[in-house]
Amino acid sequence: MYDAIVIGARCAGASTAMLLGRLGHKVLLVDKTAVGTDIPHGHFIHRQGPQRLAKWGVLDDVVATGCPLVTDITMSLGGVPLYGKNLRVDGIPFGIAPRRSALDKVLVDHAVAAGVELHDQFLVEDFLRDGDRITGIRGRDLVSGERVERLAQIVIGADGRNSRLAQAVNAPTYEAVPSVSCYYFSYWSGVPMEELQLHVGADFVIFAFPTNDNLLALFVAWPIERFAEVRRDIETAFMSAIDRVPTLAEQVRAGERVEKFYGTADLPNFFRKPYGPGWVLVGDAGHHKDPFMALGIADALRDAELVAQAVHEGLVGKRPFAEALAEFEQKRNETSLPLYQENLARATFTPPPPEQRQIRQALVDNGNQADTNAFYKAILGLAPPETFFNPENIGRIMQQVAQQPAAVPL
Ligand SMILES: Cc1cc2nc3c(=O)[nH]c(=O)nc-3n(C[C@H](O)[C@H](O)[C@H](O)COP(=O)(O)OP(=O)(O)OC[C@H]3O[C@@H](n4cnc5c(N)ncnc54)[C@H](O)[C@@H]3O)c2cc1C
Known part of the structure; x- marks a missing residue:
């Protein structure tokens, strides 16, 4: 009998297992894939993600896989770039983008070091129940074919968006919106880049960032309506988006x-x-x-911490599971809901409100790096938004721009 079984040994599951192991619990961590393999998902981590990895004593090992830390960002809207430089929180760079084979393995290694039992290449097929209570898992070792049942006080589904556990228990969804975009991505050698670049057009967005093995990761997203057309000839659609940004296209080509x-x-x-x-x-x-x-991994790390604490309190009898886990849901939603709505607006290519565009243009025009960095820290969740978005600060920036001499046409 385990205290907890965690299904899914990636950023959410390996972290939750590691934290529960460190709290002294008997944990089984399973995944149908082999540890150290990739998963075709994006991997730029920011918004407290690097800070959390550092707090757990994991960040140095992630960097040691050969993944550079990122301090700079160029975000270009409609072809107008705005540069953020040397963005750090408590000395820790704002981003890092390890391949998932690297990140997830480091987390699993730390989980195992914390006493967690690992069974990879193990497919969970069904759940053991006592009435409406989940009491364990039933599954199959994908190498030996052996069928196995395991019991636990609590089963934790970190098994991704199509979670088998969520389906088995009919977990209700809310605030649901079907897919609004489609993505393609790949990796390039021979394209030196140290920063995160985002190029937002009217109906496409490009993300470029450095990752392991001196490779550049390039992602392009389009509105979901364009999926069939993009899929028909991925390379042409992909490269024609890249060509819309000539400086990037030159490097990539x-x-x-x-x-x-x-x-x-x-x-x-x-x-x-x-x-x-x-x-x-x-x-x-x-x-x-x-x-x-790019909220998924940072959210997963945050929620791993919240879930591990709530499950710990349930396991040691400090309070009922239901009470501790209700608090997890509330904290998760409180933090995630505003960003979820902003993310949906941006993923549907809704132009930012005029006042936001004005502020951004003012930063481009006044060229003050400290102001631009403060803007980025506020919008990337590295500082409270009101540190930048307060009437006094916005008024000052707008006034500075108004006082600048008009540019003389060449
Ligand atoms: C195209 C794309 C781009 C993205 N870009 C970014 C980005 O730049 N930054 C960011 O933060 N996030 C990004 N995301 C989101 C991010 O990848 C996810 O939020 C993150 O992977 C969630 O991690 P997880 O551990 O919850 O689940 P997953 O990473 O999906 O892992 C789930 C694990 O569960 C295992 N599993 C599933 N079912 C079973 C079973 N029955 N038995 C055993 N094992 C099972 C799977 O094998 C898998 O290893 C992107 C996603 C996509 C698709």
Whole structure:
């Protein structure tokens, strides 16, 4: 009998297992894939993600896989770039984009070091029940074929957006919106880039960032309505988006694509009720959203911490599971809901409100790096929004721009 069984050994599941292991619990961590393999998902981590990895003592090992930390950002709207430089919180760079084979393995290694029992290449096929309570898992070792049943006080589904556990317990969804965009991505060698670049057009967005093995990751998203057309000739659609940004296109075309294109249009947006008798959902299993704002991994790490604490309190009898897990759901939603709505607006290519565009233009025009960095820190969740978006600060920036001499046409 385990205290907890965690299904899914990636950013949500491996972190939850690691934290529960560190709290002294007997944990089984399973995944149908082999540890150290990739998963075709994006992987730019920001918004407290790097800080959380550092707090857990994991960030140095992620960097040691050969993944550079990122301090700079260029976000270009309609062809007008705005540069954020040297963005750090408590000395920790604002972003890092490890391949999932690297990140997830580091987390699993730390879970195992914390005493967690690992069974990878193990497919969970069904659940053991006592009435409406989930009491364990039934599954199959994909190498030996052996069928196995395991019992636990609580089963944690970190098994991704199509979670089998969520389906088995009929976890209700709310705030659900079907996929609004589609993505393709791949990796290039010979394209040196140290920053995160975002190029937002009227009906496409490009994300470019450095990752392991000196590779550049390039992602392009389009509105979901264009999926059939893009899929018909991925390379042409992909490169014609890149060509819309000539400076980037020049760099990319000088390099070489070293992997196939990966893609998906299965990007539903939802919250699920994340707990019930004997079960909990964490990461994408409980809350999924379009990748536009790259929220998934940082959210998964945050929720791993909340779930591990709640499950710990239930296991040691500090308070009933239901009470501790209700608090997890409330905290998750409180933090995620405003960003979820903003993310949906951006993923549907809704132009930002005029006042936001004005402020952005003012920052471009006044060229003050400290102001631009403060803007980025506020919109990337690295500082409270009101540190930048307060009437006094906005008034000052707008006034500075108004006082600048008009540019003399050449
Ligand atoms: C195209 C794309 C781009 C993205 N870009 C970004 C980005 O730049 N930044 C960001 O933060 N997020 C991004 N995301 C989102 C991010 O990838 C997810 O939020 C993150 O992977 C969630 O992690 P997870 O651990 O919850 O689930 P997953 O990473 O999906 O892992 C689930 C695990 O569960 C295992 N599993 C499932 N079912 C079973 C079973 N029955 N038995 C055993 N094992 C099982 C799977 O094998 C898998 O390993 C992107 C996603 C996509 C699709």
